[in-house]
Amino acid sequence: xxxxxxxxxxxxxxxxxxxxxxxxxxxxxxxxxxxxxxxxxxxxxxxxxxxxxxxxxxxxxxxxxxxxxxxxxxxxxxxxxxxxxxxxxxxxxxxxxxxxxxxxxxxxxxxxxxxxxxxxxxxxxxxxxxxxxxxxxxxxxxxxxxxxxxxxxxxxxxxxxxxxxxxxxxxxxxxxxxxxxxxxxxxxxxxxxxxxxxxxxxxxxxxxxxxxxxxxxxxxxxxx
Amino acid sequence: xxxxxxxxxxxxxxxxxxxxxxxxxxxxxxxxxxxxxxxxxxxxxxxxxxxxxxxxxxxxxxxxxxxxxxxxxxxxxxxxxxxxxxxxxxxxxxxxxxxxxxxxxxxxxxxxxxxxxxxxxxxxxxxxxxxxxxxxxxxxxxxxxxxxxxxxxxxxxxxxxxxxxxxxxxxxxxxxxxxxxxxxxxxxxxxxxxxxxxxxxxxxxxxxxxxxxxxxxxxxxxxxxxxxxxxxxxxxxxxxxxxxxxxxxxxxxxxxxxxxxxxxxxxxxxxxxxxxxxxxxxxxxxxxxxxxxxxxxxxxxxxxxxxxxxxxxxxxxxxxxxxxxxxxxxxxxxxxxxxxxxxxxxxxxxxxxxxxxxxxxxxxxxxxxxxxxxxxxxxxxxxxxxxxxxxxxxxxxxx
Numbered sequence: 001x002x003x004x005x006x007x008x009x010x011x012x013x014x015x016x017x018x019x020x021x022x023x024x025x026x027x028x029x030x031x032x033x034x035x036x037x038x039x040x041x042x043x044x045x046x047x048x049x050x051x052x053x054x055x056x057x058x059x060x061x062x063x064x065x066x067x068x069x070x071x072x073x074x075x076x077x078x079x080x081x082x083x084x085x086x087x088x089x090x091x092x093x094x095x096x097x098x099x100x101x102x103x104x105x106x107x108x109x110x111x112x113x114x115x116x117x118x119x120x121x122x123x124x125x126x127x128x129x130x131x132x133x134x135x136x137x138x139x140x141x142x143x144x145x146x147x148x149x150x151x152x153x154x155x156x157x158x159x160x161x162x163x164x165x166x167x168x169x170x171x172x173x174x175x176x177x178x179x180x181x182x183x184x185x186x187x188x189x190x191x192x193x194x195x196x197x198x199x200x201x202x203x204x205x206x207x208x209x210x211x212x213x214x215x216x217x218x219x220x221x222x223x224x
Numbered sequence: 225x226x227x228x229x230x231x232x233x234x235x236x237x238x239x240x241x242x243x244x245x246x247x248x249x250x251x252x253x254x255x256x257x258x259x260x261x262x263x264x265x266x267x268x269x270x271x272x273x274x275x276x277x278x279x280x281x282x283x284x285x286x287x288x289x290x291x292x293x294x295x296x297x298x299x300x301x302x303x304x305x306x307x308x309x310x311x312x313x314x315x316x317x318x319x320x321x322x323x324x325x326x327x328x329x330x331x332x333x334x335x336x337x338x339x340x341x342x343x344x345x346x347x348x349x350x351x352x353x354x355x356x357x358x359x360x361x362x363x364x365x366x367x368x369x370x371x372x373x374x375x376x377x378x379x380x381x382x383x384x385x386x387x388x389x390x391x392x393x394x395x396x397x398x399x400x401x402x403x404x405x406x407x408x409x410x411x412x413x414x415x416x417x418x419x420x421x422x423x424x425x426x427x428x429x430x431x432x433x434x435x436x437x438x439x440x441x442x443x444x445x446x447x448x449x450x451x452x453x454x455x456x457x458x459x460x461x462x463x464x465x466x467x468x469x470x471x472x473x474x475x476x477x478x479x480x481x482x483x484x485x486x487x488x489x490x491x492x493x494x495x496x497x498x499x500x501x502x503x504x505x506x507x508x509x510x511x512x513x514x515x516x517x518x519x520x521x522x523x524x525x526x527x528x529x530x531x532x533x534x535x536x537x538x539x540x541x542x543x544x545x546x547x548x549x550x551x552x553x554x555x556x557x558x559x560x561x562x563x564x565x566x567x568x569x570x571x572x573x574x575x576x577x578x579x580x581x582x583x584x585x586x587x588x589x590x591x592x593x594x595x596x597x598x599x600x601x602x603x604x605x606x607x608x609x610x611x612x613x614x615x616x617x618x619x620x621x622x623x
Contacts (some may be wrong), residue, residue: 023399053620056530058529058530058614058615058616058619059614059615059616059617059620060614078534078535078536078611079534079536082529082532082533082534082535082537083532083534084532085530085531085532085615086531086532086533087532089532091530091531093527093530093619095620097523097527099524099527099528099531101230101234101235102230102234106230109532110227110528110531111531111532113227113533113537114532114534114537115532121428158531162531162532175420206306
């Protein structure tokens, strides 16, 4: 895996809600080097999730741009962006975003479908990850049949299964117990040590401060 | 394909609702089409034959025929109260060659003053087994007593009104037309343009005119052409062609083909419009179902997009789901419709005790084509929405 250099230039996201202008993010510029662990800190509502969504191209900025290895992702066409999302970017959502009608195994496999790998290759990959996170016996269950912590683990496995170059994690331990949080942290540490991916974590806690290479603080949509 | 089937099965309620929409619409269209077939064969069939006849002749101020060696007291060839001239059988061939003409038959209509009856007596010479004769003059189906013309010399049938007015009974011998005519039957032909008091075969009437009344016209053996048109809708066209080709002819039609033609046009247009309306309803319903389905799945689709599923992959999935739902719904609708029609026909059940349902095999192709186009159209709106929305907006706005 190659490390991706990410650059945000004067990034902003403004919108209107009930006829009131809302500035979710304003003039944010930052740079992240490949294989670094970057922490984006801030209180709830500071604009962390918006920044992550903008950085991975899930939403369009109203100002500025995001470069991935000097390529502006905001100008990519649908196919190129999909390719980037399927091959290079992994997103761990705050609310897991597992598909409720699909089994755990299928939820993970869905992330591998766009890569066009064979079913057998996918199966081996998924099973080994489920095993690593002690969820092998849960593969046939539906998300709601798992605990919150287990669901978060599944969301992480879904991201890791793709072997992305860049991982965006939005409060990955925000809603799990301490034991599960520690387990997840261990895995992130492993990713850092092995330089397996560029890791961008958004959090309001202090749990990741120890191992982050870089930290940014957001307040009211601005870097401070 | 696995995920398409999975999606259909995962949201079974939504899938059933979409399939039901296609099923109900298909069943409705199928039964409607099967009724229009019956309608076409019965009511439209009746209308097609309404007012499809008319007569053609050439008026004259001369009584009898040009070669008649007797005076006008001996009677005259006539049509609709005016004297006519004799025509040759070539006219029949010319008229038969006009496109839209189903049949043309010769008719010889003569009237003579009969002192014993103190009135004119008209005698019509008809050509047997002709649809044009049947609809313009009379036919065996109009017989109310006795027997119809068999070709025997001196044999005649009388109109019921004439027989009653002169107290005629079957077997009576009438001394008229220079000879003795035997009454073989009585008919009631209704309102017809070639109506006469007495009818005989055209050969017998020719003989009477030639031998008894000395009306010698070699080659001239009719004074009226009876015409039957194939379809009421073509009648106007036939009349125009006839007037163009043979300007000397007088054409007399009841014009009731016109309302029949109008009614047929209205019925056909109504059927077409109703079919289109049902189809449009089907498309709107399907599109709405697919759009609702997409809105319900919007967040899920957003998640898939964020996982790297391209718009193309997702569009293909939406389209396949839409097409599969349409295909299943339409197939079930066709099958159910076929069974309903089969059962109704087995038990001789008819709508309003008159209209039976006839399965149109051609409608299978039509409905399958409709289902495919319906599925495609229904899938287009959700796909447009999919292309216009970013993954993040789909995930965040539809939580």
